[in-house]
Amino acid sequence: MKVNKRKMASLIALALVMVALGANAQSRSNTATNQTNSIFPKGTLGPAENFTGKAWNIGLVAYDTTYNTVVGNVYFEPGARSNWHIHPAGQVLIITDGVGYHQIKGQPRQTIRKGDVVKCPPNVEHWHGASPDTGMQQLYILPKTEKGIVTWLGPVTDQEYRREN
Incomplete structure (x- = not known):
């Protein structure tokens, strides 16, 4: 079978490009474990008086008197x-990555991961954030906002933060 040298060279070049693109995609998917993937924009940096480190928030469902619910996304850097x-x-957290x-005041700290759903009871002190080495992405749902949104402590x-129990 006679093969056109030009066609063969083009096919080899195309194969090399595809291999290179595949390797680049693989290296992007294996980036450091402190990265998370998000379907939402990063949003704005949370105020230092309410957060240790960098936490980025974007509102997804703004307060209104019809739904009386606020929904947003927060990305906590490691x-x-x-x-x-x-x-x-109260508050519901849906962990979407990381x-x-x-922790609820007086209870042990819990580790939370992608796919976990956390219920923070009404009027109960709590906190949440990323692990030291891995960022965390969460959706938050605040129901019955006519009762108020949040009191920062x-x-x-x-x-x-480091104590496991």
């Missing part, structure tokens, strides 16, 4: 966490 805080009607922590100490 090691970032919220202050202790209270929601008058690894983090959640003091920072979570490094000792509280």
Whole structure:
């Protein structure tokens, strides 16, 4: 079988490009474990008086009197966490990527991962944030916002953040 040298060279070049693109995609998917994937924009940096480290928030469903619910997305960079805080009607967290922590005052710190759903009871102090090495992405749902949104309290100490029980 006679093969056209030009056609063969083009096919080899195309194969090399495809291999290179595949290797590049593989290297992107194997980036450091502190990266998370998000379907939402990063949003705005949360205020330093309410967060340790960098936490980025974007509102997805704004408060209104029809739904009385607020929904948003937060990305916590590795090691970032919220202050202790209270929601008058509670809060639901849906972890969409990464690894983090959640703690209700007086209870052990819990590790939370992609796919976990956390219920923060009404009027109960709690905090949440990323693990030291991996960022965490979460959706938050605040129901019955006519009761209020959030009361911010003091920072979570490094000792509280690191304590497993």
